[in-house]
Amino acid sequence: MKTLIFLIVLIPFILNSQEKGTLKFDFNCGYQAFQMDRLNTNINDPSYLDTMLFKEFSTIRLDKGLSFNFGASYQPFRLFNIGLDGSYQFGSAERKFEAVLNQFDPLTPNEVIAGKRMHEVSAISFGITSEFLIHNLKSWKRLVTLKRLESVLNFKVGYAWSKMLWNDYFISNSEIIKREYKSNGLHLAARLKIGYTILRSPIFSTLGFSIGYQYLQTTDLKSREGAFFRKESNKTNLDFSGITAGLYLTVGK
C-alpha cells in the first residue's frame, strides 16, 4: 500500500521530468497599454500644430496599441526554460483635417485640401526570456486537478528600437508628408500565462491567455539628421510601459 501511495505521489514528477529538454515556439498577440504622456501633450499643443488645417480641434491620445511576440525556448530544467524572443508593437491616433486655400483669382474656385494627420508609434524588441513553469510545481499538481491546465510566469529582458511617425495623408493627390523620429531603450516584461493543452502527441500545443506588464521607456526622439522632437528645449521620449493582455499559442516537442 505504501509503495502504491509512493508511486502515485511520484508519478507526476516522473512524468514531468520527461518535460525537460522540451523545445517550444510561442506566438502571442494582445492589447498593450502605453503611457505616452509627453507625446500626447505635444501632439495636442496648438502652438505646435498648424491649426488652420483643422476645422475641429479635438484632443487625441495615443495610449494603447497591439503587440505581437514570437519566441523560441528550450527547457533545460523541470521548472525553468530559457529562450529568445522578438516582439513588435504599435499604436496610432489620427486627426482629420480640411483646409481651404483661397485663390487670388476670383474666377478660380478655392482649393480644398482634405486628409488626415496620423501619429504612429512602433517598437521592435529582441531579448532573452525565461519562464518559471508553475504547473510543474508539486503544489500545482496537488491543487489543480485539470492535468491539461498549464500556468507559466514569463520574464523578458531585451532592447527595443522604436519609431514615431507623423504623417499627413492628402487624399486628393495621394501624397504623404512623413516625419520620422527614432529612439531606443531597455525592454523589461513579465507575464502570467494560463493555458489549456489542446494536443499532447506527437507534438504538444497549448492555447491560453496572458496578462502582464512591460517597462519600455526610450531615449529622446531624434530625426535622421539629429533634430530633437519637438525641439532642443522640449525633448520627448516614448513610453510604451503598461499592462498587456492577450492570447498565446504554443507548439513544441
Add this chain to the structure above:
Amino acid sequence: MASILNKNMLLLFINILPRFNMMELNALFEDVIRKIVFLILLVMPSLLFSQQKETIKIEINTSYQQFEMTAFNERINNPDNFGFLSDKALNDISISSGFKHGLIISYQTSPYFSLGFYGSFQNGNVIREINYSSELPFEPFFDTVIGERRYKINSINVGVSSSFLLHNLNFWQKYPSLVKLESAITFQIGYGFANMGWYDVHKYTVDEVLMRKFKSNGLDLGGGLRLGYILLNDNLFSSIGFSFGYQYFITSNLKSEGGKLFIDESNTTTLDFSGFNAGVYLTLGK
C-alpha cells in the same frame, strides 16, 4: 515493414516446403536468411530515419535576392515622370537586387516530407543624386539643391512551405561521408504584400520628408535546394547551410492609399520581385 516482411517469408516457406529434401531446405534456409539480412541492412536506414519523423523545427534564413523590376526601373528613369532633377545628364539607376530574410516553422510528417509555415521580408533600394537650381517656396532667389532621391521597395510574404528531404533517401545513407550532411528541396506558396516609397532628402528636409507611398500585392511562389551541415543531432537538432533557389512574385499595379495609380492610368507599374536567390540558413529542432 517488419510485419510485411515476416508474412512474405512465411508464405515463401509454405510454398516451397513440400518440394525440397532436408539438404536443399538447409541451403534454401541459408539463402533466405542471407536475403533477409541483406534486406534488413538495406531497409535499416529507412527504419532508423523514420525516427526523425515528427521533428518540429524552426529555420532562420537570409539571402541575396535578384529582382526583375523592368517596368519600375523604366518609370524611375523617365524624366517625364519626375521632372527636372539635375543640371547634368541623368544616369540610369535601377533596383535589381536586395536582401531577403525568412523564418520557417515546419513539422516533419513523414521520413521524406515536412510541412510548415513561412514568413519573409525582402527589401531593396536605390539612390539618385540630385543637384539642380530651383526657386523654392519662401526663397527670393534661385537656390542650388543638392541631395538624394531615394526609392525603397519591400514586401512581407507569408504562406505554407514543404520540403522533400533528400538526406533521408536510401542512396544518401549508403555513403558514410554524407552522414553529417543534409539536403532538401523546398517549395513555398504564399501571398505577398509589397510597398514602394520615394522621397527626397536635402537641406530643406532636415526633419521632414515628403514621401509618396504606394502598395501592391500578389501570389508568391518559391523553390530551392538546401545543403547543410548537421551541427547537433542529440536531444536537439541543429544544422547550418547554404540555400539556392528561385522566387516568382509579381505584384498587382502599385496604388496609393487614395487609389491613385503609380504613375498614372496609362503607365501602371507592377513590382516584380522574381529572381534567383542564394543565402545561408540555420535550423533548430527536436
